Amino acid sequence: MSFRELRSFTWQYTLIGIMLSASWFLSSKFTDTISKRISGVNEGAEMLLILFSIVIVFVIGFIVYELAKPTILPSFVLAIFFGIVSRDILALLVQNPISLATLITIGAVLILFEGGLETPFTKFKTLLGPILALAVVGTLINALLLSLLLDSMLHRFGVTIPLLTTVLLGAALASTDPAAIIPSFKGLMFSHPRVKHIAVSESAINDVMGAVLVTIFLSLFLNGYTAFSVLEAYKMLLSVDVLIHIFSVVFIGTVVGLLGYGILLWWSNWKLKILTEEGSDAALFLGVPLLVYTLASVIGGSGFLAVFVSSLMFHIRSHFRHVEHYFSHTVEGFMKPMIFMLLGAMVEPADLLAVAPAGIAVGLLFMFVLRPLIVFMTLIPFCFTSQQMTMREMFFLSFVRETGVIPAVLLITISLAGLPGNETMMAVGLWIILLTLTIEPPLTPYVAKKLGIARETPPLPERKHQGPVAVLCSRGYSFPERMKTVVQWAKGHSVENIMLLHCPEERYSEEFVAGIQQECDALFHRINDKLVSNGEKELNFEFLCGPGLLQDNIERLIAEGDVSIIFVGTKMLDYRLEDVKRLDVPFYFIQ
Structure with a gap:
């Protein structure tokens, strides 16, 4: 590293430290004053407090994005840290359950909709076997084994979380995050691109699988179902009435999702027919996912599944590209940082420190033992089919298993349900998310090149002829x-x-x-x-x-x-x- 690079490196991380310190100081010293001033307004004080909090989220989201760009740190990690140091000012939002639940739900809906749009459907169809094996079977096994690991390890470290909350924590953290995976592939040229397509498509689908699993468990536990062990909780899923319930949830969610796809397709064909890009396309991209989520939820289906199906089936055409860019920037620039900031703001620093040994131990075992084991269990059969998966590809897929934004949404959702042990559950979950997002993305290019499945994109050859x-x-x-x-x-x-x-x-x-x-x-x-x-x-x-x-x-x-x-x-x-x-x-x- 040259002196100039060292100076730049030092300045970048010093600036992050300065901004974190400034955020903590402003949040801790001026929140009460601002709250009292806004509360002194005769009408609409509560609404103004919420709007002010959302403005703060916008500002911090912009700061996080700009600070993270020149560093190896994912912006999500910085968002969590800024959420922790800005707890006082974000408490105006966090302590309002209705506003928090609304923001989190809107964020999750739009993120899942974007995940469906980003999934290459043509590649998805050709790699259906390994993708579904990882996303469906793998996520179920992952949730079960992680719940067992949490139940065992937390007791060893003297950390107590009620069993039902432990089951929900395992289900929430079972999925991976395409938003964390995709940036780590930038600058890499894969010898067999299917491994990239499997990683991205599978992570988008297992987000839905994790959301459906948490929703079903939460519904069962809140309606009086109970269990005395992790295995007993999962056995509940095999009972006839629960299986009928699961089938109903999935079927209704899929049908409503297809209805949403039909709306998008009709609109797309109509816009193509009139040959114009003007109009309210952005409103459609925001309205359809919220519509199908609401409709599916009202009639007893999975709203998250409906959202994903509607976008997965819809092929973005050229006359919709400007809308997709706007939509993607909205999700990336506001929704995702917002969720990680709110997650950080909901965890007490004292709780985070108290469970640090347990959270780190579980997180490392989860990353380097449990997830690789599940990848090999689910993909080894495809070594002997026409897919001919290789050991190197499976090692690579074992490594790119970042836990990201949808697990964060699910942790907040579980916390809002008011089950016992929420505070400890959130702290342990945050440690696992932090570890996967901090360790895996920066090392992904190195691992890909070391395994020989990708190399850096070479520069363009020099031109032979100069001039225009x-x-x-x-x-x-x-x-x-x-x-x-x-x-x-x-x-x-x-x-x-x-x-x-x-x-x-x-x-x-x-x-x-x-x-x-x-x-x-x-x-x-x-x-x-x-x-x-x-x-x-x-x-x-x-x-x-x-x-x-x-x-x-x-x-x-x-x-x-x-x-x-x-x-x-x-x-x-x-x-x-x-x-x-x-x-x-x-x-x-x-x-």
């Missing part, structure tokens, strides 16, 4: 026909350099690149031969095949300069209008 260049972008085999448009434009604008930027993304391999290279060379020769025969000057053609996403490669190419125009297919790019303008290069969309 017209770039045709492609991910498939449509470039020969589209090249005619590029050549005509170059001739009309006196641009002598034409580049084909080909990014096959998941199909990227040396063999694939070599095949495309031969096809391009032949195409370039044919075009120049025709130009010469017509008495025109030859053009300087160049083929560039970049690994990784097309959007990333376009940005890297533009950053190098001399790009006059970018030619792309109308359905190729996921940029919204503001992103295209930011690149400051003309885009020509070819039908």
Whole structure:
């Protein structure tokens, strides 16, 4: 590490310490004054206090996002710490059960809806076996074994949590978080992308599975069901009446989810028909998940399952991309930090310290023993099927098992139910979440490269010809026909350099690149031969095949300069209008 890097590193973490200290000071010293001042308002004082708390969450969320960007710390971890030091000011929200439950529910609904949108459905169908094995069977086994581990280990450390609360804690922490997994894959190029698709898709589905499991257990316990051991609690799930209840919850949730998908599909087809991006699409993306959640919950189904099904089935089309970006930024920039901040604010620092040895011990066993065991148990059968899963892939999937935002939501939900042992349960759960989010994401690239299943995305090769260049972008085999448009434009604008930027993304391999290279060379020769025969000057053609996403490669190419125009297919790019303008290069969309 150079001196400049060391100085930057020191400053980044010093700034985090300063901001945490400032947040604690302002929260502890000025909360009472602000509360008294707002409470002095004759009308609407309670509403103003809640609104003020939400503003604080917005501000802290922005600070957390900016502070986390240059560090290896996930923003979620910082959000938890800021929640802990800002407990006094956030208490205005935390101590209002109705407002807290409403915010948490809205957050969970929108996060699950986004999880469905981010799940690549085409890949999901081809990898259905291992995904469902991990997400359904694996999550059930995970919840059971974690509950047994908690029941055993906490007693050894002198930590007491009632049995029913322990069962709920195990179920809440059983799922993983795609939002924590996806950023750790950035900059990696997988030799077999299926391992990435399995990790992302499975983590989105097991969030729903964990939510359904907690909802069912909570319903049983609040309605008088009881158990004297963890195994007895899980045996309740096999009784006829409970099985009928589970089937009803899942069936109704699925049907309502399909109804939501139908609304989204109808709206999408109508917008495509009228060929406009104007309108209230954002309201639909917020309204549909809340509608299906409410409807499913009212008629006895799983609202969380309904939300996920509606978004999983819906394929985002190009005319909805601007809405998806807005929706994604809303969830990432506000909902997720808010939930982690509120989780941190709900845990007493004294409780967190009191259960530290137990929480850390359980967390480490959970990460490095329990979860790998479950991955191997559920995926080994697929070593002998057409999937042919490898040991290295299973080791990698064992490591990327971060516990994130939906488990945090479920912990808060359990706490709001008022079961005994809530305070201790929240503290232990927070330790486990902190450990998985702190240890696993920064080490994921190292583990992937060490196992040989991924490598860092290499830089783009240097250009052969300098000067202004017209770039045709492609991910498939449509470039020969589209090249005619590029050549005509170059001739009309006196641009002598034409580049084909080909990014096959998941199909990227040396063999694939070599095949495309031969096809391009032949195409370039044919075009120049025709130009010469017509008495025109030859053009300087160049083929560039970049690994990784097309959007990333376009940005890297533009950053190098001399790009006059970018030619792309109308359905190729996921940029919204503001992103295209930011690149400051003309885009020509070819039908």
